[in-house]
Amino acid sequence: MSMDPASCYHCGEPCNRTHIVLDDKDFCCNGCKTVFEIFHQNDLSYYYELQESPGSTPDNTDGKFDFLDTPEFVESLLSFHNEKMEIVDLFIPNIHCSSCIWILENLNKLHDGVSSSQVDFPRKTISITYNTDKIVLKELVMLLSKIGYEPNISLNDYKNAPIKKDRSLWYKTGIAGFAFGNIMFLSFPEYFEVGEFWLEQFKGVFRWLMLVFSLPVVFYSGRDYFISAFKGIRAKLLSIDVPIALGITVLFLRSATEVVLDLGPGFFDSLTGLIFFLLLGKVFQQKTYSFLSFERDYKSYFPIAATRIDADRNEESVQVYKINKGDRLLIRNEELIPADGILISTSAKVDYSFVTGEAKPVRIVSGDKVFSGGKQISGPIEIEVLKTVSQSYLTQLWSRAAFQKDRTSEFRTLTDSIGKRFTITILIIAVVAASFWMVYDSSKALNVFTAVLIIACPCAIALAAPFTLGNMLRIYGRCKFYLKDTQSIERLSRINTVIFDKTGTITTTKINDISYNGLQLTPDEESLLKNTLRGSNHPLSRSLYELLKEHEITTLDDYREHPGKGLEASKDERNIRIGSADFVGNTAHSDTSNTAVHISSDNNYKGYYSFQNAYREGVSDVARALGKTMDIAVLSGDNDGERRQLEKLFPKLTHFYFNQKPEDKLRFIQQLQEQNKNVLMVGDGLNDAGAFAQSDVGIAVSEDINVFSPASDGILDGLKFKQLYAFILASKSAMKIIKVSFVLSLLYNVVGLYFAVSAQLEPVIAAILMPLSSISIVIFTTVATNFLGRNLK
Amino acid sequence: MSVIYVLLAISIAVALIFFTAFIISVRNGQYDDSYTPSVRMLFEDEIVKNSSTDEKPKKSIQLNK
The missing domain is CATH 1.20.120 (Four Helix Bundle (Hemerythrin (Met), subunit A))
Structure with missing residues (x-):
């Protein structure tokens, strides 16, 4: 029996693993079905008519928002409060379409405690006014999470007085x-x-x-x-x-x-x-991507509070800056470790990919050190804190000088560098013309002097860059390449060295190359394997499930999930174990470079599926195109297991450096800059944050631009990676457009100067010439950049 | 011919009214988010159906498709 690839009525994902049908509608999971039911019961089904499959699957948030029981944290998040009502502004990354706006602004239909809610779509925020007698902040946040709109509350929001809008x-x-x-x-x-x-x-x-x-x-x-x-x-x-x-x-x-x-x-x-x-x-040229933040540091990544366990085993939420040395913390599954510490629980599996770039989660045992920024992925653990948050490994990075310097004021734009020559030339012309009139007709000398300065005022020159680059920002944005400001385009055009990070940047987290090594599985075993994987939500299980051939869905006699270890199931006296090498009873095998899922059937070791991160589409093309004119290097936090594949992908002169810590990357770029290189850093995670800050342009590659990416000059959608070279070329063309505009506006200046020097400048001539030059520059730059944008996809 | 003063006063007064309206609208935050209101104005309240009773015919007004 094969399942039809119906897509979920709620979220649009294909209904593969669990297919639920309700009201003739297909759902991919229970979560989606529940959200549908909530909306349906509250007369909010219009949600599904505005846009097709607008929703997203709600995540499990058990315990995640427990810190909102503490009044101190609640108060720090509110933008207004009195005895009866409170107003809170929440950032909801999931906001993406008109249905989202509609449902969130009808929140009062889901709970009568909400008096009003207003969405700011570009910023992806919602401002909710609610009655504190009927609903508290925690319930409100849980309600939003339940319908698939989980707010993102990070340390950055804590006691952060709302910035006055300028x-x-x-x-x-x-x-x-x-x-x-x-x-x-x-x-x-x-x-x-x-x-x-x-x-x-x-x-x-x-x-x-x-x-x-x-x-x-x-x-x-x-x-x-x-x-x-x-x-x-x-x-x-x-x-x-x-x-x-x-x-x-x-x-x-x-x-x-x-x-x-x-x-x-x-x-x-x-x-x-x-x-x-x-x-x-x-x-x-004002900022156009208000929903993307380019200034995020670790604070946007860290939670506000952690769970501290006191001597009597009571749990309490504590603000992360108030975590002291010696405190015991409870880290739930999928939670972030906020401070360096020692593991108390027997074992843990920590994913440091965001901090170090190491793709494989690290298995540690009781007594081992854990570092801040890691994510626990195998059930709840307890740690004892060794260092406070501000002294921990990850946060130390931000005290480095690269994060303090202000690159904006140091950078000399093309327009500014013209300013110097322009000012001197104009002053010379004014003085020469005035001296001439001094001799010829001294009553007009002052008139001529001022007229020269008036007509030469470089309005058109000053407009060329904002309009060209402002339009380029929008064009890039349409191509899913989001740059922080117009200056970044100018810096990008001067790049001559490109540094790539490996994990997450040139490899993708989504597609895995899966290969099987070991004894052939019998059809029965494969069927059992597929049915076992069906029950698990682990990313590896999901990938593997999609890979295997269709098998009839059967009910298992027994199914158990061991977090961080694997799965165990049995049917008709047959038993299967899927998971880590230790778990399935294979100690001999060790494959260090790849992630693997091992399988044993009836306690006999069969073999393993090995997962390799696939390289992004077009990596080789981008690298080779860049390699013709620029220096390229790859700095990876990973080991050199993939060196050979990388050498095949990149041009011959590429340098490879492995096991690079965040500080190493920063220092490497610093050294290049000392040799007068303009460095572009292409990375993804927090481990590249230092390199981003040091480099001339730092671009974060992201699978999902709504999730966290560290402070950078630009965010590039992973699917558009293959366009990187085209984007760099376009920035160079944009600078050419500006140069042509300069010439054009200088022509207007020459005409104007003729009137000024010959003492014929009537106000009406100035009133015509100045707007005319400005408007023609605006038209020229807009047309030229749009033409440029047509070649970008 | 002092009527020209009156005319001037009127024309400037009218201009000032619009100018004040602009300042007030900026202050109220109308220029902070220029996108969401354009979507919001297309929503209709009455489309919220009472579908707990299933006999109602399905209204299908579709936007943004």
């Missing part, structure tokens, strides 16, 4: 736009030189009004340019903000003088327009 850019742009529009309106009589009597009479009023409107624009909206220019000059750097600030100052002073002394209308329209366009550029 909306000043909106205010500044709003004010500049408001003033710009009104000043244009008031300048109309000036543009057309209407000689009408009454308008002539009121000219003064119009001009004074323009002056008043320009005040908030110059002193509030344009403030950042003055600050930045001042800082630049003090640091002896002539950034692009220096000529901009100079232009704004001259524009304002000359216009104000003209109005006060009743000499002319001034250039208030150009002044406010300039600032408005510049601010629009800033709005455009």
Whole structure:
């Protein structure tokens, strides 16, 4: 009998292992079915009509949120509370479609304690207001988990005063736009030189009004340019903000003088327009991926609390920073070890893949050391703490200098490096032109001097980079390559050395190459094996289950799961053991480089399935393409078991380094940078966090961009790994677009300078030329980047 | 011809009203999340069906498909 590959009505996964049918609908597991029932009973089935299979399987959260029984922790998470009601903001990584928004905003239909809930989709957060008489935070969190929307609560949320949203850019742009529009309106009589009597009479009023409107624009909206220019000059750097600030100052002073002394209308329209366009550029390149955090450190990975066991064997939740040396902690299955310690329980299996890059979980026995950041994966254990959290292995990494330095301020962008030459050139032209007029007609000298500085104000140059790179960020985002900011694109274009991590970066955790070694299994044995695996939720069991041929589903006489060891089952007097070598009774065999599942039937050892991490699609192509122009190295936390395969995948001159600790990776990159190399680090886990911070660009490869990835400059979806080279090439092309825009805007400047130097600069010419150059730059960069984006998939 | 002062005052007053509305909307957080409201406005409350009784015909209004 073969099962049809129906997909789950709730989550869309194929219903292979357990197929439940309810109401003519297929479900892949009990969890999904339960969520469906909850929604159905509460009249919320519309959830399934908005989007097909929008849900996700709820995870088991037994004990996970017990720390929310402690009022101290609850209080630290709330954004508002009084006696009767509380407001909490929770981060829910699972939010992904309109159904999610709908169900979460109808949370009050599931529990009458919830008075309102509002989803912020881009940030994947929900703000819930609830009545504390009817529901407490723990129940609320459990309710969300039960319907497949488990919130992510980490140490980062603890006592972290909600960051005040910075909306000043909106205010500044709003004010500049408001003033710009009104000043244009008031300048109309000036543009057309209407000689009408009454308008002539009121000219003064119009001009004074323009002056008043320009005040908030110059002193509030344009403030950042003055600050930045001042800082630049003090640091002896002539950034692009220096000529901009100079232009704004001259524009304002000359216009104000003209109005006060009743000499002319001034250039208030150009002044406010300039600032408005510049601010629009800033709005455009503002961060676009608010749901991804690029600043995460270990705090987002660590839990808020751990379970401490006191002398009387009572369990209590304790804040992780308050864990002391000598405390006994209970670490549940799948929980993180928050501090270095000694294992008290008889044995444990710890997955350090996130910390060290070592793919294989480590088996340790009582008395062995365990290190913070490891994940216990074989049932609950007890440890005794040796070091406090802040002194533990993992957290020590963050005290290194690489995490303190501010790369943003050190980096000189292309625009800024042009700023210096530009400022000097403009000043020379202004002085030369003014000296000429001094001799020829001294009354016009000051006019010419200021006109040069006004018309040369590099508005268009300053807009080229924000619009090109801002658009590139969006294009990359569509290709599932999420960069932190526009500067990262510029840094990416200058890369000449690429370092790869191995585990999780060039290998994938999803597809396994499975091969069987040993005695042939009889059909009966294989059937029993498949039926036994069916009951287990272990990732290896699932992979192996999918691999085996279809067999009839039978009921087992006996089935037992031994966490961290294996499975045991029997049927019709036949018995099977599946699991680790010790568990099935094979002590002779040892295969260190691969993960293996051993099998014995009726206490006779049969053989083992060995699991190999498969390499990502296109690794070899990417490496070879990069190898033509750049240096490549592979730094792995793993042993050198896979050296030969790697050598086949990578070009000849690639260097391989194995058993690299996080500090080693950081130091290696530092050494390369001392040789003036621009290093791109491609990694995945916390073990690469140091390398990310040290490198010029750090990119985290992730199977699921919603789950944790450490602080980096960019996050790349694992499926798009094969595009990495194309992404780097595109960043280089983007820089070329900016250079062409510079040339284009310089042409406008030359035209403007002709008017300025020849003392013919009328306000109306400035009012046409400045927006025209800015707008044509915006159009050119947008069209060019979109064309570039078409070649990326 | 002081009517031009009145006109000026009116035009600036109207502009200021819109400007204030903009500032208030920013302050209320309307510019913080520009995506979710666009989805939310498509939801209809009455679509929540009372399906505990199975006799009701199945309404199928589908969005985003």
